[in-house]
Amino acid sequence: MTASQLPTRGEVRSAVTDKPETVPSRGRRKAVRGTQGRAGWLFVSPALVILVLFLVIPILLALYISFTRWTGFTTLFASNGPKWVGLSNYRQLLTTNGLTRLTFATAVRNNFWFVVFTVPLQTALSLGLAVLVNDRFLKGKSFFRTAFYFPSVTGSIAISLVFLFLFQGNGAINKILSTFGITGPNWLISTNGVFWNILSVFGVNPNNPPGWATHTFWGIRWWDWLAGPSVGMCVVIILIVWTTSGTYMLMFLAALQNVSEEVEEATLIDGATSWQRFRLVTVPMLRPTVVLVLTLGMMGTWQVFDQITIFGPNNPSIATPAYQSYAQSFNNFSFGIGAAMAFLLFLLIVVLTYLQRKLIPEDIT
């Protein structure tokens, strides 16, 4: 092949742009796509089979179980297996006044306050840490990055056990507090909401709610809805914020490293203070990551489970829907109720994630 036979630049460009017209026939194009398609399916089939087998089918089975009464001891399709009860499980969880609804609603209440405190705190903390370890003038950068990331890679059960000992009535935290003359609470067994604990300092009696607050919603008094997280739940909040901030710090760090130095230098020349630079330049440029972290954080915090099994199987102010779903199934042999709880939790997360997407203007994502 000689140089003269090579197409010129212009010819190449026209060949590319004219492609739709120069493709010989629709039939042949389809054929090409067809083989490609088949190969594509072939390549994804292992993953697809695994997804269907271990994700789609179990989810559908769980959905089926949520409409049945099943003790978990009988085989799924045996005559003494799951008994179809229609919407009964969902009614018990949503409308029928009783223990099942009370347990679930309390768990949702607990988890609501947990999310309200955890998500903003973990987002702020991880952003702060990321900005710190991204500083060009910081010495021992990799040490700090590893140190902050460490809690995220440690087993959740192990960390929970450590916290269990730290926050015991005679644990390290209370020992430290006592050196300052403060008598710490018995953290993990306290069931009172912190808001009422704070208000009681100002003379409000937590056990004597005003009339309007004695009305109930979903089987729980408004007074209890508004009580805030319990002291025990606050420990879980501290634990989760601490362990998850490392992971989210990595995400922020990756995003921060995409912020070009020119922008930063430009702001320096314009005379912005470091706070202005952070608030008006860095954060807006990180908004997609902020949205990501908020969404992931919310989905994760609504499903908190490991820490709850360690901290408070016996403390009703700590239990979450994910934990109650497990307890109903495996301790109480009501797999139908447990599955229904799981699906209600799933719906709740979907709705909240959708609302979150709607509330944050789209142009920044």
Added chain:
Amino acid sequence: MAAIAAATCLVAAACGGGGSSGALGSGTGANLQLMIASSGPAETEAVQAAAATWGKETGNHVTVIPASDISQQLTQAFAGGSPPDMFYGSPAQFDVLASSGLLAATGGKVRDPTDFYPPLIKAFTLNNTFYCAPKDFSTLALEINTDLWQKAGLKMGDWPTTWAQLQTDAKKLTSGNVVGLVVQDTLDRVGAFMKQAGGSYQNAEGKFTFDSPQNIKGLEFVQTLAKEGVLKFPKQVNVGSGDEALGKGVAAMVVEGNWIVGDLKTNYPKIHYVVVPLPKGPAGAGTLSFTNCWGVAAASKHQAAAVSFVNYLTTTEQQLTFAGAVGVLPSRPSARAAFIEKFPAQRAFIDQADVAMPQVTTQGFAAVQASFDANIINITSLKPAQMLRQLQDFSNALGS
């Protein structure tokens, strides 16, 4: 390597000798699987030894499967349609298993089916069918730290036998960092006081009777002691259980079962204590009993062999072996004399067998009890009558 071989063995159900020839009738040549919830190596070894001896005598083979979480593993095995032939059956699962037809009715088929303590037979009876032979049992008694007892100026041997004495002694024993009486915050402990006041969980027809005046009286006594500060719950004194409270010397007296003997021996060998029957309430003596049974799966092909194995496991000799290894009480009254002779210090536990109230086995009660238990820690600011009223309402709603 041995562990892997054993695990493979469990998966492939038909490994080991035997096969399944002549399994149903003769009871020889059967290959049984036995799932146990072991409290430790001592128990596992005792069961394995019993299985080996019986297997040799009868020409059968038993594979012992120590479960790490028997509730979950049994559920999975049953749901998968291949349950172990035999297993430790707990009261919590009994109702579910028996009413779904998954439990073989072997209770009446074992040797001397009437030679079990009546409360234990009752615990494993549904619709007048005695389903499975009680394995062993435990009762609650009062354990007293004798060093603290003497330090408080009390006379050895002058143990409390009535509520009034318990109250005054607990008061005298409470000082500094020591609490007179530590009781776990669960119905499985405070229920004993309800029984002593003449109360019960269920009446003869199986209807719940939690809100009876007697039960309220029993719980109010617990509240009185808690208000006086002479009774505390383990979490309030930063321990996990009554055993630990007594072992660490933060409690002068605790209400615990016979498991405390082995626990203290292992973990707190320096503690000096005595075991006495629980003090009598207004309606006399009362305690609670906890038990498991030798469950046989209805799906098992080796039921006759299983019954023969249960017969062997419930001989006086074997029951005493388990009593020594696990710290449980023999479920057969015929083994009582020999037990007392061998373990005189634990006499108080077995002497209360006739006044023991078994646990509720109704399906769904676990969640109901959990909601009641969760409130006990706040008993000083709650009304016992209201707590029991709620317990009654939630229990009545079960099965509806």
